[in-house]
Amino acid sequence: MTSRNVSKTVVKRLPVYLRILDNLILRDVEIVSSRELSMESGFSAEQIRKDLAYFGAFGTRGTGYNTAYLRDKLLKIIGLDQKTKVIVIGAGHLGTALTRYNAVKNLYIDIVAVFDRDRRVVGQQIGHIRVLPFEKAPEIIRKHQVKVALITVPETSAQKVVDEITRHGITAILNFAPAKLHVPEDVHIQNSDLTIDLQSLIYYSTAEKERLSRLQKENEESKTQKQKILKID
Amino acid sequence: MTSRNVSKTVVKRLPVYLRILDNLILRDVEIVSSRELSMESGFSAEQIRKDLAYFGAFGTRGTGYNTAYLRDKLLKIIGLDQKTKVIVIGAGHLGTALTRYNAVKNLYIDIVAVFDRDRRVVGQQIGHIRVLPFEKAPEIIRKHQVKVALITVPETSAQKVVDEITRHGITAILNFAPAKLHVPEDVHIQNSDLTIDLQSLIYYSTAEKERLSRLQKENEESKTQKQKILKID
DNA sequence: TAGATTGTTAATCGATTAACAATC
DNA sequence: TAGATTGTTAATCGATTAACAATC
Structure with a gap:
């Protein structure tokens, strides 16, 4: 294990391994080889071994990887070992879909609140989560120490939203608005542009x-x- | 220009250029340099020039690129010069969001129909598009010669849906279900996994x-x- | 002509694959 | 011990960046 910064391409594959392990554990499979992980993921076995080796030696030569053990390690590597608190800004169809999906399936994520500016939407329920007015966001972010936000607002208001939430402690943003947003240096922003x-x-x-x-x-x-x-x- | 197959990473950047050009044209900007495109996109100017050069010499040395001309070329390169017909399978929140967004904004895409298996959803309107029962999909695909499908159904039914629609002529699929789906060799499938x-x-x-x-x-x-x-x- | 910017070739960088020694 | 599979180093491949001649 070297502690040089791991590349984005590697980080992008880790959650894929995590999901496969979840499924294997559900099926009571206790050991898995890199070759089997390769077949499930589509990535090469060499690549998988190399990806994991960045973080430690988690396997057993001649045998493979213990699924529960490797999942535990992956959770710690990704930072999902405590449920990560997330807020959603924008309670349109996309925001609702994301909230529903992540709230129902246990994906190591805790959706703390959903916000919207539109008074007609505020107060509605998405599953067990109530939509709050956007002005409440600073308070909630601080109170729950939320670091991660999903942004599903129109592109016209996306920059304003980002400015506001980064000021109050958000450090990682998944942005669905089709716009290149500006963030402070220490904030990580990732765009997901479905049209592209x-x-x-x-x-x-x-x-x-x-x-x-x-x-x-x-x-x-x-x-x-x-x-x-x-x-x- | 060489006519070797262009890499995926290049193809992924082309729609970004297209969107920037659309915005520039809207603002009546007629000429743009690779340096300016770089600032808007975040990709390096060299990379942009190289990406475009794969397909032809579209710029003017000493001046830059004519925005309308370059957009026209990009539309032809990507295959958006005729409005591309698309179907959406799954009329949940995600399917609705995708349909709404792509139907309202003119993104060179024509959403022909939305399908769902759930009888309670069938018949509802998404904008001007009516949700049809999934059994109607083969007929519509053939009649309109649709090649592209967006899949927003639960993972449990995703494979069945893919099997059915590829049989009737779909050749490109954007899959939002968190599952690795199997498709015939000549079908292109791309996964968009928001949880990952x-x-x-x-x-x-x-x-x-x-x-x-x-x-x-x-x-x-x-x-x-x-x-x-x-x-x- | 002088200044600017493209298109293209060469150099560098990074990621993937191949190979194999270590070891269960 | 023999067979299997990891962890790691070396080789290859591909993508990005640098550099610059072509040319508007």
């Missing part, structure tokens, strides 16, 4: 080669035309 | 170094203890 995911998927929905060779031909034909467009436009 | 995004974010919500050095100490202390646990468990 969808558009990049569409790239693969029709034959890539044909589309690109058609484009190439078009490019060649229009080398002269290009200048015209640039002038006219 | 959230858990990997949590890794960064508390001081990484301290947590990991605590873990390291624990590992050293329990080298002997480890065997015990493995035996007992």
